Amino acid sequence: MDKVAPTGSITINEGAAYTASLQVTLGFTLGAGVDDVKLIQLSNDNVTWSAEETYNASMSYTLTAGDGSKSVYVRLIDRAGNVGSAQDSITGGQEPVDIQTYENGDTVTVSDNSGKLVRTGFTFDGWNSKADGSGINYVLNNKFNYNKISLENNVLRKIYDTRLFLLRDRRVFT
Numbered sequence: 001m002d003k004v005a006p007t008g009s010i011t012i013n014e015g016a017a018y019t020a021s022l023q024v025t026l027g028f029t030l031g032a033g034v035d036d037v038k039l040i041q042l043s044n045d046n047v048t049w050s051a052e053e054t055y056n057a058s059m060s061y062t063l064t065a066g067d068g069s070k071s072v073y074v075r076l077i078d079r080a081g082n083v084g085s086a087q088d089s090i091t092g093g094q095e096p097v098d099i100q101t102y103e104n105g106d107t108v109t110v111s112d113n114s115g116k117l118v119r120t121g122f123t124f125d126g127w128n129s130k131a132d133g134s135g136i137n138y139v140l141n142n143k144f145n146y147n148k149i150s151l152e153n154n155v156l157r158k159i160y161d162t163r164l165f166l167l168r169d170r171r172v173f174t
Contacts, residue, residue: 002080007031010074012061012090019070019090022063026072028055031084039077046073046087063090102146110138 008030013019030037039052044064053059055076063070069089076084102108110127129135138144 005082005084006034006037006076006078007084008076008086010072010086010088012072012088017091024061024063025058026061027058036078037076038079041075043073104146106146107143108146110140110142112140
């Protein structure tokens with residue numbers, strides 16, 4: 001009789017680090033040699049579980065409301081009733097939006113984290129002008145003269161603990 005729990009993993013939005021939407025796509029990958037998972041259960045808190053659903057490699061899912069990091073837990077249930085588990089997290093919150101339009105030479109005040117963006121295991125530390133973090137760091141509430149050439153794709157990137165969080169904010173630069 002089979003007494004081995006199935007193994008596998010879950011990804012939210014194909015492994016994205018961030019989502020601004022509560023509606024996401026979950027992807028499931030079964031472990032090596034696992035081919036008998038028939039059912040799954042899902043949870044946002046690893047305490048309260050959904051009803052059993054037929055296993056599919058991908059499905060839509062709605063995260064809980066509110067800012068911050070969101071986790072999704074899955075129970076993988078095989079034909080013999082053995083249960084394995086997996087978990088993934090994604091960062092939430094809203095990107096601060098600056099509705100101003102800036103021309104070269106205009107003074108810009110660096111926004112704080114008013115959108116309450118979070119990334120699990122990191123502390124928000126400011127913004128950077130380059131996607132790879134090699135550009136100019138801008139700390140909160142500092143002022144700088146806007147120069148379109150110095151910003152990659154005309155956006156500032158979020159940085160956490162001097163490590164780059166590779167997302168664009170929605171500041172509008174012309």
